[in-house]
Amino acid sequence: MPIRKARRDEWYKVRNFCTNTFLWGDYIEQVWDSWTESGSLLAYEHDKEILGICNVVIYGTESWIEGIRVKPAARRRHIGISLLYAAEQTATQKGATHGRSGIESSNMASLQMYNTAKYRTEQVWHMYTCDAQPHNIQTLVYAAPKHTWPPRYVDSWMWLIPHHNMESGNILHLQDGPTFVLAESKRFKNTLMVTIHNNVQCNNNNNTIQYISDLAYRNNQTIQIFSTTKLNHTLLHKHDSTISIVVKKFP
Ligand SMILES: CC(C)(COP(=O)(O)OP(=O)(O)OC[C@H]1O[C@@H](n2cnc3c(N)ncnc32)[C@H](O)[C@@H]1OP(=O)(O)O)[C@@H](O)C(=O)NCCC(=O)NCCS
Known part of the structure; x- marks a missing residue:
């Protein structure tokens, strides 16, 4: 071999x-x-x-x-x-027992290779970068209750399951806002990776994006945001393609 x-x-x-x-x-x-x-x-x-x-x-x-x-x-x-x-x-x-990968939806060669290897698409994520700027946020930030936790979150491009010792404040939401997970990347220097889970109709995305932007500004970080739904905000720059998460159960 x-x-x-x-x-x-x-x-x-x-x-x-x-x-x-x-x-x-x-x-x-x-x-x-x-x-x-x-x-x-x-x-x-x-x-x-x-x-x-x-x-x-x-x-x-x-x-x-x-x-x-x-x-x-x-x-x-x-x-x-x-x-x-x-x-x-x-x-x-x-x-x-399982293998997963993330592939840009424009990467036909890779998608085809994983398809040949019998992976199936599990989820599709939109990816954004976001300007880090100071903002004066007038709303409160809460630790998200467990039942609102997203099934997966992104850390260093890996799609992990939220675990118990994250309760201390990495999974948050603002009043009426979506749940989001903060992960300071262990692999990529000064990068804040945020997974936004829009599982309910939220009317407070604006404050959430501003909160993230402000947090990264204060910590001198660049921002990558991943979301299962499309987001619209002047601070956001859309990545060209979506990311397909593919999965295979091993025999
Ligand atoms: C994607 C990549 C790793 C594939 O490597 P490779 O060695 O050329 O692929 P393989 O020869 O093993 O291909 C296996 C199967 O995948 C599919 N495939 C691979 N490349 C393909 C292409 N360009 N177009 C269509 N199908 C393709 C085919 O089904 C192929 O089987 P076949 O040749 O018998 O038809 C390679 O193109 C690459 O390095 N790309 C740049 C980096 C990248 O995109 N990495 C993946 C990030 S998620």
Whole structure:
């Protein structure tokens, strides 16, 4: 099997196909050290050349498969799907029963690859960036009661289930507003990731966005917002495409 763990000192081997992958660039360089040090990054090697990579994170019975990159000249040789299957195997061996990934809805090659590997779309999320600015919010912020918690939230692009020790104030709502989850990204520096769960008709999105904008301003953070519904606010900049969360139950 040409798939093995990637090492920290091998960044130079993959830099060319992990830097300008998308129109917005890529994030692999930012996570390379932590992925290789935790031993979660797989590399596909052929003739001493790395042709592809894939990371897998296992938490309980779930796994998050991410960062699949294949060198352009080596595409359509089943390297990507082999890495995906290898990640599934690693996850299964460590007790995971499910695998999930997030894919931009414009990324047809990746969507098709996951489709071939029998993943199904579980949810579609809208993603926004948001200006961080000072605001004078005149409404109160509450810890959200548990029954309003969203089923999932985003942290460092992983879609996690809210857990008990988050009660201390990361899941909030403003009066009449939607529930939202704050996650200060562990992987990406100074980034506040916010999942907004619009499960009821809310008339207070405006204050919520302003609250988030103000909070990030005070903490010197950039903001990424994820929402199951479309949001409209002058502070928001819409990401070009939506993000499909795909899932597979392992046999
Ligand atoms: C997506 C990506 C990882 C696929 O890697 P790959 O090694 O070329 O894909 P594979 O050869 O393993 O393809 C497996 C199956 O996926 C589908 N597929 C892959 N690329 C495709 C494309 N460009 N168009 C249509 N279907 C495609 C096909 O069904 C293919 O099977 P087939 O060739 O027998 O028809 C690769 O295109 C890539 O690195 N893209 C840039 C980074 C990226 O988008 N990563 C995923 C982020 S979520």
